[in-house]
Amino acid sequence: MIHVLSARHLDWDDVEPVRHPFDRASVEQVVRSLGPARNVPRRPDVPFADPVMTAWDREVAEPWADAMSQALVERYGRWTVGWRWSHDEGDFDGGPVGHWCCPRDSVTTPEETLPRVVAALCEWRDWLESLAGRFEAYPLDLADVEDQRILWECAARNLIIQVTDRTGCGSGWHGHCHQVLAWFLDHWGIAPDTAQVLVERAVGGRFRSWTGPDRRLVDDIAERLARSLRPDDAEPDGGPLPDHLRRWLTVRESVPWPEAGDTEEAGAVEPARDGAAEDIRLFDGALDPARAEGLLTALHLLRADAARGARPDFDLLRGWQRHVLGTPGPPEFRTLPAFAKEGRERYGIDADTRERFDACLAESAMEGALPLAARAARAYLDVCFFHPFDDGNARSAFLTLVFVLAREGVALDDVKVLRRLAFQAEAQQDAVTLARFIDMAVTGTRNRALSSSR
Incomplete structure (x- = not known):
């Protein structure tokens, strides 16, 4: 409950005033209409150091303040939890509110306590509105x-x-x-x-x-x-x-792609089981069933696209990505710099970024130019480091890898390793490693499929 009712955990979307209407003229009436307002505890007439006061604070006053916070959240939204974020060592330490301190000090009588709640809530709201004005x-x-x-x-x-x-x-x-x-x-x-x-x-x-x-x-x-x-x-x-997209494009030209994954045999690979779909159901389904459903829909679409020989480009990917993200329509190419790996990598944006992305993806369909595993690895990393979407780029990269393989009739019975690895934009060896992992996955799938057919 404390985590939910603490303003420390609020994002800007939680508190941005324009998203959360608030009528000051009616706030006092609203506060007095809430359930906790009908049961405001009275502070015992004993010194603060008295054990009776300590017990009352812990067992009566704090639960009442939590109940009031919950009631305000239900009425106005989660942004309201900041009404208790007082200065110094109050309820949550180091906040901007002066009209409230803590239950022990601020809960006295109903006649005094409820106006403090109203004043603190309005003070917190004023602060948020002033911040929004300063941002703008x-x-x-x-x-x-x-x-x-x-x-x-x-x-x-x-x-x-x-x-x-x-x-x-x-x-x-x-x-x-x-x-x-x-x-x-x-x-x-x-x-x-x-x-x-x-x-x-x-x-x-x-x-x-x-x-x-x-x-x-x-x-x-x-x-x-x-x-x-x-x-x-x-x-x-x-x-x-740095701009890690620029670094990737430099590294991309220096990777020894012909030697990466050059042991694979040619020809279609039909696995004994669908490793991509299985991993989505187990891994993504555990995170969010809706996420898994969207990915499975995208997987079905990309395989149909591969069967008809579709050429990879951003428009193709965005058709899958609408299901990955659950958006009403296909998402657009990002228009701002993007960040990943907890802010450690930054991908710039220029007027020709999308055009360059399409050109890079097109290379993955050039059969015979490079080994299949190398082309699949390169396309996967292109999506990672061009970072074309505002969200879901790792999933898009995985789907692109599956698509490049599927265009040549290859599917995998196990993709766990490929989905759990992280790669650095400036590390040439990471690109080689990914290509070799894909090559091993293709070879292993082929061998297991042959063994099961005997």
Whole structure:
């Protein structure tokens, strides 16, 4: 329950004011109409250090505050849990709310307690609306980070200062500061998980409880955060991230593809069992039955496309991807830089990125140019590092690999290893390793199919 009712775990989608209407004129009436408002506990008239007070706080006041939070969530949405995120060592440590402290201090009588709830909720909402306004005050574009670097730095710097002022830099204040910076990146198109990684890397554990950051530290963190979004050719050690798509395209030309997976025999391979479908049912089905269903639909479509000799390109992949993602229509090619591996890899975007992607995919259908395993591996990695979709690229890469094999009548009875490996854009050996794994999977499937037919 604490995890659910803690504002520390809120993403920007959870709290963005435009997504969650709120009528201040009726909030007091709403709060008083909620179930917990009819049973506000009264604080015992004993010293705070008295064991009676400690027991009352733990057994009566805290459960009541949790019940009020739950009631507010059900009425307005999950964003409301921040009403208890008070300054310093309150309920959740280091928040921006001043009208509430904690159940022991803030729950007194119904006449006093309910107005505190209303005031705290409105204060939290005001803070969220002020943040949304500050985010919009910096209309930033991930596709033009280089030219907007100063604006990114200025925005980050101002947000840090705002959080320090709002929280008072007490106990745990930096947790909310991290969160606000991540919300800001999320607002301008960076996935929440990646945003958190970039903020952690920029801050580097240098904020401290009960201590406000000096101007030099604020400037350095703002600069690091802005630089982490740039496609400069540098290592991701707190400085700018390189463009890993460019690195992959360079590596792609240097991989000894003809020697990768060159032991395979020619000809169709019909496995004794459908390894791709089986793995989807077991692995993806355990995560989410709807996810597995979408992948199985895409698998059926790609095999039909392979049987008719379809040529691989983005339009073909997006037809499968609509089922992978469960979207009403085929998803578009991404328009912003993308991140993967918890923010450690960044894939840039240019005017001709989609055109280059189609050209690379087309090479996988050039039979005889390279061994089949090498072409399948290269196509898989092309999807990974071009990262054409906003989501589901690993699944798209796997489907592309299956498609390249299927065009030549090859299917596998076991794909677990191929789906569980991770590859680096700049590691030539990773590409060779993947091709050899595919080659071994094809050979193993063929041998097992022959053995079962005897």
